[in-house]
Amino acid sequence: MQMTTTFDEMWGRGMGQSQGHSATASDDGASGGPNSRSSRMTQAQTMYEGLRPPYAAFDAWLKGENPGRLLRKQHEAEEVFRLTGITFNVYGRAEAAERLIPFDIIPRIISGREWARLAKGIEQRVRAINAFLHDIYHRQEIIRAGRIPVEMIARNAAFLSKMIGVEPPGGVYTHIVGIDLVRTGEDEFYVLEDNARTPSGVSYMLENRETMLQMFPELFSRNRVRPVSNYPLALRRSLAACAPAATRGDPVVAVLTPGLYNSAYYEHSFLADKMGVELVEGHDLRVVGGRVAMRTTEGYKPIDVLYRRVDDDFLDPLNFNPESGLGVPGIFDVYRAGGITIANAPGTGIADDKAVYSYMPEIVRFYTGEAPILQNVPTWRCNEPQALRYVLDNLHDLVVKEVHGSGGYGMLVGPTSSKKEIATFREKLLANPGNYIAQPTLALSTVPIFTRAGLAPRHVDLRPYVLVSPDGVTITPGGLTRVALKKGSLVVNSSQGGGTKDTWVLEE
């Protein structure tokens, strides 16, 4: 798939080459007078279809702003983030142990109508994922029906056989889901991946909004933006609604973190703080009288619902990786006996595995009886000889990912890789084809970012956050927009230098 046109969410579809048609003058940062920005905007408009309606009020505001003030605001925003300590830890880099994720002040705006359709698609997908997980760990009807091959599950490292027959409290497997979406056109959204284990980033969604409210209050009186600040409360409610039968009185909720040096520690403490619950580590917990209990100043006190941000493998050294010091010995036995809710349930990784992803349209149809609302990116499974042959022949056009990979590590982006990089990757692929899937490079939509030289288009994705409880599915309007700050780059992961934006869903 060649990138001939790109859909810009502010200005509509562009007319030229995606790499060429930049909505900005060259990034030389030379002029900065009040007029230079508007001339750039005019230039931009002639190259695109024209301003899209969700951006109308924002654009009117922007026309009255001068670049100097915006630049100051951009710095102020960074200062707020630094002071708040909204950082993430980068593994393997001692000196820059804590880093800020770059924040861009230009919001990404989604109309109420666009969102309504997206939300329907997300809910459909998330319900299907939960039904799939229940089925996979019980009767496996979907395999009996021949809709997905048995090897997909049986030989999959993400399948947790210890979960077979386990009934999670409330019947919920994925209490918190992050669905990564990309846009390619006016009504075209693709799901890039489903994050059904421990999706991160929601603290950025919340802090980005707080920062924007502080920086530009006037924007929020001109635009009716749906609030996101309810998320921590909704999360706590949703978790409490999944409390196990053993609960006495109000459910006690806690967040389990691997600790201070985990890359997402800030987020773990943020969520515990905003929910008003304890932030615990493995060494704060032990099994006491058939319950998982935390060591308080007054002795051990049982926990009902544990929102864990520790991977399955490290959860319980008695049941999983015996080397783990991050988990709680015996917690899985308590779980199986209905003494605690673990969110998300162990074993949910089988639903966001990249090979299983390719079957998602089938999975949605099978469990909901409906056609999928959101599209899946066409995916070649390299364990299939025919697919592998195609992938090897077209490496320079494809994105190849590890089946269990995340964070943008260990992937090949064909169009932007050198011959040498492709050759090296080919060796890796041939050595273990089953470890990879391949997808075409999509013409991801762009959104303007603020640069010293004015606005410039950059590729984005969107991760809405979804809460699942027996009471229903709750989707916070918007989500986290991640943006590839490097010109032309398609990789938005923060570990690879991506940034974030505030994401607005308008009331109508």
Add this chain to the structure above:
Amino acid sequence: MLGKTAGGLYWMFRYLERSENTARLMAAGQRIALTRSHADDEWISVLETTATLDSYSARYGEVTRDNAIQWMLCDRDNTSSVMTVIESARNNARLVRTALTREVWESVNESWMTLKDALSQKVGERELPQVLTLIRNRSAHVRGAFAGTMLRNDIYNFARLGTFIERADNTARLLDVKSYVLLPSASAVGSSLDNVQWETILRSVSAEGAYRMTYGQDVRARNIAQFLILDRRMPRSLAFSVGKLVDNYGYLADCYGTRLDSHAKAGALHSDFLAVGIDEILDAGLHEFIQAFLRDVAEVGSQTEVDYRFYA
């Protein structure tokens, strides 16, 4: 409340208190060193007070002003250097983030960022006064945010326990190192050198003004000892710190409905203070008194760690 959180608060405030006391001690040290011919002797005394003379000597050998400053402010091998201590305070703050108000957290985080910046290069004689002022100001900022925004609950009281255990310890160590100038035999000498020594002690706990308000211009060893050991109005005195500890334990006893061993130990230490006079202390030996005090305070601290389950 988690035992770990109680422990994190306790240590966070011990470290904050230590950074501030180290800055005061160094300011007084620099001042007196400037007035003496054997200037570096005073830096030895500063190192002794922070109980780091041995580790310093192992690293640098001979005591010089510049090395002592570097060691006390920036050296990451010194577990009591201001940089290490501020970093530990912040790490503990991150650990107990859910127990702190946003203002307290931001204040600690900003202190860490500011001081990391200020201490990233060698601090010379010229910059030292400003840097030391900055350290004390940052500490005051955190304390202000803490006093102004924190709920007066168990969280608050664990933080205060840390503050006063550390303060009691730090003031006692200062008195111990300077005890020779406070002895009755020394006070008889009354040379100008000793006056400078006495003044240093007062400066090291920011008490020159408070002392003058209490005793006027009459600077005597006995009065200084009385002031810093037994005066309950003086916020850095031993009696004041112990009194506060008793209050904080009293709150926790009410809050949890149980009296524990640490409360009893602090209570006993406090009654000893109410019973003793300064002449008795000086006659029996200041050094011995202080050593016993330091042991008792350390014991109250470690009993607290056990009583409130700081560690697994």
